[in-house]
Amino acid sequence: MGMSAEEVHAVKAFGWAAKDQSGLLSPFHFSRRDTGEEDVRFKILYCGICHTDLHRIKNEWGGSKYPLVPGHEIVGVVTEVGAKVQKFKVEDRVGVGCLVGACHSCDNCSNNLENYCPKKILTYNATYHDGTTTYGGYSDHMVANEHYLVRIPDNLPLDAAAPLLCAGITVYSPLKFFQLDKPGLHVGVVGLGGLGHVGVKFAKAFGAKVTVISTSPNKKEEAIERLGADSFLVSRDPDQMQAAMGTMDGILDTVSAVHPLLPLLGLLKSHGKLIMVGAPDKPLELPVFPLLMGRKMVAGSGIGGMKETQEMVDFAAKHDITADIEVIPIDYVNTAMERLAKADVRYRFVIDVANTLKAA
Ligand SMILES: [Zn+2]
Numbered sequence: 001m002g003m004s005a006e007e008v009h010a011v012k013a014f015g016w017a018a019k020d021q022s023g024l025l026s027p028f029h030f031s032r033r034d035t036g037e038e039d040v041r042f043k044i045l046y047c048g049i050c051h052t053d054l055h056r057i058k059n060e061w062g063g064s065k066y067p068l069v070p071g072h073e074i075v076g077v078v079t080e081v082g083a084k085v086q087k088f089k090v091e092d093r094v095g096v097g098c099l100v101g102a103c104h105s106c107d108n109c110s111n112n113l114e115n116y117c118p119k120k121i122l123t124y125n126a127t128y129h130d131g132t133t134t135y136g137g138y139s140d141h142m143v144a145n146e147h148y149l150v151r152i153p154d155n156l157p158l159d160a161a162a163p164l165l166c167a168g169i170t171v172y173s174p175l176k177f178f179q180l181d182k183p184g185l186h187v188g189v190v191g192l193g194g195l196g197h198v199g200v201k202f203a204k205a206f207g208a209k210v211t212v213i214s215t216s217p218n219k220k221e222e223a224i225e226r227l228g229a230d231s232f233l234v235s236r237d238p239d240q241m242q243a244a245m246g247t248m249d250g251i252l253d254t255v256s257a258v259h260p261l262l263p264l265l266g267l268l269k270s271h272g273k274l275i276m277v278g279a280p281d282k283p284l285e286l287p288v289f290p291l292l293m294g295r296k297m298v299a300g301s302g303i304g305g306m307k308e309t310q311e312m313v314d315f316a317a318k319h320d321i322t323a324d325i326e327v328i329p330i331d332y333v334n335t336a337m338e339r340l341a342k343a344d345v346r347y348r349f350v351i352d353v354a355n356t357l358k359a360a
């Protein structure tokens with residue numbers, strides 16, 4: 001009640017926050033809770049910039065609460081653990097993704113699907129169990145219940161691993177759940193941004209033949225030579241699309257703009273699955289007839305539970321999968337947001353928090 005963000009908790013914290021719908025980020029003093037019995041406190045080293053951050057700072061989905069410290073692709077090193085913490089110790093390399101809490105008693109939680117818990121608590125712009133606002137990773141340190149931390153294996157570079165915590169799990173979980181993780185399948189990936197480029201890497205690591213589907217041919221060489229895709233399909237080229245009809249077992253659609261589904265459904269074999277993981281803010285048109293002719297499926301998927309997020313990071317470590325990143329200082333973050341809005345990044349901005357965030 002009337003307490004400033006700096007006075008709510010015992011431990012001082014510093015980060016960058018959006019103060020209003022302009023989305024402009026600037027220095028912000030706040031506070032974080034003491035390390036509870038089951039909590040882990042860690043120094044933040046890097047934080048990825050997810051497209052969600054851009055939507056949230058500008059209140060494009062509604063419900064943004066200011067000041068808003070974004071960031072849910074957070075990695076760092078443990079500095080303190082609570083008395084009952086089992087899994088982590090000081091100096092461990094850890095990460096926090098989109099979630100910091102859930103009810104732990106519903107069906108979803110019982111099945112390790114905290115991401116679908118109706119009472120899940122998001123890493124920022126949410127209200128924690130104690131009634132206080134959650135703040136994200138564009139900040140100097142963080143404290144979280146140990147259940148919501150993952151261990152980052154030693155061979156993964158922390159900066160390039162950060163985007164796995166949102167982008168990585170967002171594509172890994174549906175590839176597993178919809179059984180597109182079997183060798184020899186043909187998997188399409190629509191959109192080659194933050195999600196799409198790691199989608200290509202995971203699908204390849206599962207042994208799929210991977211085709212990138214894009215509106216423009218610009219990224220063809222990069223998709224094939226740098227990311228390891230097997231082929232590239234320009235969705236605006238009717239001849240190419242016609243030649244690829246009925247060839248795919250599944251398609252991961254990462255596009256967050258409104259776009260036609262009909263051409264994508266045409267690419268699927270019978271029983272093929274079109275999995276939506278982007279988040280267009282308007283409804284898409286779903287042509288039903290092509291679904292009937294081939295018993296095709298359209299589905300969605302959102303991030304993943306904590307058990308699967310750890311599994312994904314371990315899989316990434318085993319297969320040397322990280323994001324392709326552009327590391328930036330914190331004072332570049334507003335420019336990065338403008339570039340992200342124009343999809344001018346290959347493929348994820350990651351803030352070098354430890355070296356560039358200095359308390360004003
Ligand atoms: Zn995200």
Ligand SMILES: [Zn+2]
Pocket residue numbers: 102103104105106107108109110114117118119120
């Ligand atoms: Zn629950």
